[in-house]
Amino acid sequence: MNHINHIRIGDVYVRREADIVKVRDRARRLARDIGFDQTTQIKITTAVSELTRNIYEYAKQGAITFSIAERAHDLGLSLIARDDGPGIDARTLASIMRGEYRSTSGMGVGLGGTRRLMDEFDIDTAPDTGTRVTVVKWLPAIVARSSRDRILSIKDSINAADDDSLIDELKQQNHDLIQVLAELEEKRVELEELNRRLNTSNSELEAANTRLRDVSQMKEEFLALTTHDLRSPLAVISGVINFFTSGRLGDLTAEQKKMVGMMERNAASLIELVNDLLDASKLESGSLRLDFAAVNLKNVIDEVCETMEPLAREKEIMMGDFLPADLPPVWADANKLRRILVNLISNALKFTGRSGAIDITADHTGDTVRVAVSDTGVGIAPEDLSRLFDKYEQARSRSTRNEKGTGLGLYITKQLVELHNGTITVQSELGKGSMFAFTLPVADAKGQGSVTK
Amino acid sequence: MAIKIPILKVGRVLVVPIQVDMDDATVLQLQDSILNELERTGARGVLIDISLLEMVDSFIGRMLSDIAAMARIMDARTVVVGMQPAVAITLVELGLELGGVDTVLNVDEGIKLLRGEFVLDDDDAASANEGFSFSGESFHRS
Numbered sequence: 001m002n003h004i005n006h007i008r009i010g011d012v013y014v015r016r017e018a019d020i021v022k023v024r025d026r027a028r029r030l031a032r033d034i035g036f037d038q039t040t041q042i043k044i045t046t047a048v049s050e051l052t053r054n055i056y057e058y059a060k061q062g063a064i065t066f067s068i069a070e071r072a073h074d075l076g077l078s079l080i081a082r083d084d085g086p087g088i089d090a091r092t093l094a095s096i097m098r099g100e101y102r103s104t105s106g107m108g109v110g111l112g113g114t115r116r117l118m119d120e121f122d123i124d125t126a127p128d129t130g131t132r133v134t135v136v137k138w139l140p141a142i143v144a145r146s147s148r149d150r151i152l153s154i155k156d157s158i159n160a161a162d163d164d165s166l167i168d169e170l171k172q173q174n175h176d177l178i179q180v181l182a183e184l185e186e187k188r189v190e191l192e193e194l195n196r197r198l199n200t201s202n203s204e205l206e207a208a209n210t211r212l213r214d215v216s217q218m219k220e221e222f223l224a225l226t227t228h229d230l231r232s233p234l235a236v237i238s239g240v241i242n243f244f245t246s247g248r249l250g251d252l253t254a255e256q257k258k259m260v261g262m263m264e265r266n267a268a269s270l271i272e273l274v275n276d277l278l279d280a281s282k283l284e285s286g287s288l289r290l291d292f293a294a295v296n297l298k299n300v301i302d303e304v305c306e307t308m309e310p311l312a313r314e315k316e317i318m319m320g321d322f323l324p325a326d327l328p329p330v331w332a333d334a335n336k337l338r339r340i341l342v343n344l345i346s347n348a349l350k351f352t353g354r355s356g357a358i359d360i361t362a363d364h365t366g367d368t369v370r371v372a373v374s375d376t377g378v379g380i381a382p383e384d385l386s387r388l389f390d391k392y393e394q395a396r397s398r399s400t401r402n403e404k405g406t407g408l409g410l411y412i413t414k415q416l417v418e419l420h421n422g423t424i425t426v427q428s429e430l431g432k433g434s435m436f437a438f439t440l441p442v443a444d445a446k447g448q449g450s451v452t453k
Numbered sequence: 454m455a456i457k458i459p460i461l462k463v464g465r466v467l468v469v470p471i472q473v474d475m476d477d478a479t480v481l482q483l484q485d486s487i488l489n490e491l492e493r494t495g496a497r498g499v500l501i502d503i504s505l506l507e508m509v510d511s512f513i514g515r516m517l518s519d520i521a522a523m524a525r526i527m528d529a530r531t532v533v534v535g536m537q538p539a540v541a542i543t544l545v546e547l548g549l550e551l552g553g554v555d556t557v558l559n560v561d562e563g564i565k566l567l568r569g570e571f572v573l574d575d576d577d578a579a580s581a582n583e584g585f586s587f588s589g590e591s592f593h594r595s
Contacts, residue, residue, distance in 0.1 A: 021476045024508065039539035042508055046543045049510035110511055113547030 004120070004136065006067035006078050009154065013169060014052050014083075015061045015176075023052045023064050027079070030066055034077055034151055035143045044077060044137050047117040050110040051081035051133055059085020059130065068151060069120075069136045075151050076119070076138035084130040093125065223281040230274045238267045276408040279339075280391065283415040290333040290419055294443035297330050297337075297369060298323050301360055304341040311349050312358070319345075321360040330369050331443040336416050343413045344373040344436050351434070352377035367442045368422070374435035380428040388426060389414040413438075458483045460490050466498040466567050467491065467529075468560070472505045480516045487520055491527045498567030499524050502560060504535025514549045521554045531555070534563040 009030070012023050027048040031041040048064065055062035062083025069078035088096070096111050111133070115121040120136035138144075144151070243249050244260045252260060282288040301321055312319040330337075341360075348358045356376040363370055380388065391411045417424045417438045428434035458479065461468040467490055475483070487499060501517065503509070509517075521531035533556045536544075544551070557563045 017477050021474055024474060028507070039542055042537075042539040043543050043546065045508045046510050046547060049508060049512075050547075053510065053512060113511065113549065116546045116548065117543065 003071060004078070005070040006080075007070060007152070009066040009068060011063045011065050013061070013063050014055045015172075017056060020049060020052045020056060024049050026066065030154075031077060031137075033154055034068070034075075035139060035147055036077070036137070040137060043117045044079075047114040047135060047137075048079055048081075050114045051079065051135070054110055054131075054133075055081055055083045055085070059083030062130075068154065069138070070152075073141070073144065074138050075144040075148060076136050078120075078134065078136040080132065080134045082130065082132040087127045087129050087131055088125045089127045093123070217285070220281050220285045223277060224285065224287075227274050227278040227281065231271070231278070234267060234271050234274060238264070238271065241267060276412060279412050280408050283412065283419075288419070290336060292331055292333055294329040295332045295334045295337060297327055297362060297371070297440070300334060300337055301341060301362070301371075304338055304345060305360065308342070308345050308349065311346075315349065315352070316355050317349065317352055318355075318357040319360075320358075321362075323360075323362050324364075327362055327369065328364060329443045330440040332420055332440055336419070337440070340413050340416050340438065341371075341373075343409045344438075347409060347436075348373055348375035348377060348434075351375065356433075364442060367444070368439045369442055370437055370439050372435055372437035374433060376433040379430040379432050379434055380426070381430055385426060385428065389424070458486070460486055462490070462494050462496060463564070464568075465494075465496050466500055466564060467494070467496045468500045468502065470502040470505075474506070474508065475513070477512060480513060484516055484520055484523075488523055488527065491524060491529050497529050499529055499531040500560065500563045500567060501531065501533045502535050502563075503533060503540075504537065504559075506540065507537070509536075509540050509544055509549070511547070511549060514544065514551055517554050518552050521551075525553070530567060532557055532563045532566055534558065534560050 012026055013019065014023065024045050028041055028045045031044045036044065052064060055064075062081065062085070065080040065082070067078045067080070069076040097115070098112075111123070114133070114135060118135040119138045120134070122134045123131070124133075125131040139151075241260060241264050244252065244256075245264060279288070301323065305319060305321060308319065345358065345360070352358060352375045358373065358375045361372050361374075389410050391408065414424050417440075420440055422439040422441070424436065424438040426434060426436050458469060458471055458475070461470075467487065469483070469487060471483075490496065491499070499520065501520070506513075517531075517533055524531045531554060533551070533554050535558070536556060555566065557566055
């Protein structure tokens with residue numbers, strides 16, 4: 001379309017929806033003044049309406065330039081619709097021009113239809129560079145020839161009218177500016193109000209938090225108290241049971257021995273449960289104090305294995321430790337370390353079937369010692385692994401519901417390991433077995449670990 | 454700034470004469486008013502007269518289709534009457550199909566078509582003889 005000469009008549013800005021009607025009206029009058037017949041006037045008006053609508057819809061603002069088009073002896077009306085909007089990418093444009101595009105507001109015929117309504121159509125667009133559509137409708141040659149001078153003079157009369165519209169435009173812009181300022185002020189007030197409300201709810205949240213902390217502490221204290229109170233009568237019960245089993249109250253019949261045995265086992269598991277609860281509540285309240293010293297790891301492991309040996313023998317489980325000779329002493333609380341090992345080994349025993357095997361190994365790298373307890377037991381499902389060290393986990397998990405225990409064991413173990421500045425990890429495969437490994441710091445030459453807790 | 458388009462009730466038909474070039478707000482408002490009047494009056498037909506409309510672009514075309522579809526759901530049939538030949542030519546060149554909208558030449562044909570749609574029971578005959586009412590206020594032609 002390079003060889004077409006555009007003699008500019010005027011611009012109409014598109015900023016509001018009402019401008020669509022304004023542009024339409026302008027186009028209709030121009031088309032009539034230039035000398036188009038009624039059908040063509042309507043075609044031009046419709047095409048302009050589509051172009052203007054696109055500007056308003058996709059770019060929010062833009063402008064329509066009306067010009068007289070001149071090419072050799074031909075005369076016509078040219079319209080340039082331009083905006084700085086998001087533009088159209090090549091693929092969407094192709095689909096629009098093929099008439100396949102489905103618009104959400106119109107009927108997706110805008111650009112394609114405009115091209116059919118006009119004689120010349122040119123679109124220049126790309127994403128983020130805006131869109132410029134140029135369309136021309138030529139006058140029939142006979143009209144162009146007979147009223148050439150009149151048409152070329154239209155320019156002036158419309159331009160005169162355009163000055164008015166420029167002032168209008170300025171007025172409108174002023175008005176818009178004032179409106180924007182008012183809106184800004186409104187936003188500011190709103191923001192202030194929002195801030196104030198935020199502050200209020202913040203302090204409310206804080207109060208609620210404090211209450212929550214209080215309640216949580218009360219719960220811990222209650223747990224510590226009750227478990228402590230539970231332990232005393234239990235101690236008496238197991239003492240009395242001892243009287244029976246030791247034979248100091250005379251020989252028992254086979255039936256009585258069976259009953260007392262049952263009492264003994266249940267009292268023992270009750271004591272274990274209460275101890276777990278007590279430890280958990282102590283850990284939670286942070287009142288558990290560790291008594292650190294350089295500890296000979298091999299001695300502790302041997303000791304624990306010895307106490308667990310009868311249980312292993314009962315289930316015909318092979319239990320052995322493989323410890324290197326040069327294992328350095330670790331910086332730990334011996335009692336708590338024992339507790340960690342007992343928990344892990346008794347877990348291994350609990351979940352390993354007859355004729356299985358449990359290995360305890362240790363090695364040291366740098367200033368940490370790593371102890372691992374592996375078994376050939378039932379293993380742990382992958383989906384349970386992440387929650388394994390949560391409190392009361394066993395109680396929730398379906399696979400171990402048949403086993404006794406509070407499910408506090410691993411939670412306590414993890415807390416204890418962490419109090420030693422160590423970490424605990426688990427690897428497991430369902431049906432193949434599990435391996436729990438934890439680290440402890442090496443006690444250094446001065447007999448002090450890097451532990452600060 | 455929207456212009457109000459009148460909606461007249463004639464018998465059980467709503468007659469909507471569109472006489473000005475409408476901006477989008479007016480179009481949407483008209484759509485709402487027609488549906489509200491359908492619900493209020495229980496009319497069975499909508500007759501939209503566009504004989505004075507000089508331009509139907511894709512937005513107005515879509516509005517006409519939408520009104521017809523919505524009215525159909527409300528058990529009323531929509532007929533567009535009096536389209537100017539030039540507008541019809543433009544619509545075809547634009548590639549706009551007024552899906553689901555029946556078009557007829559003039560108001561008479563439109564009323565005839567809509568009357569044929571629903572059975573003229575007693576109630577219908579009565580309200581048809583009443584003359585027409587304008588937005589609920591009924592008055593007689595003199």
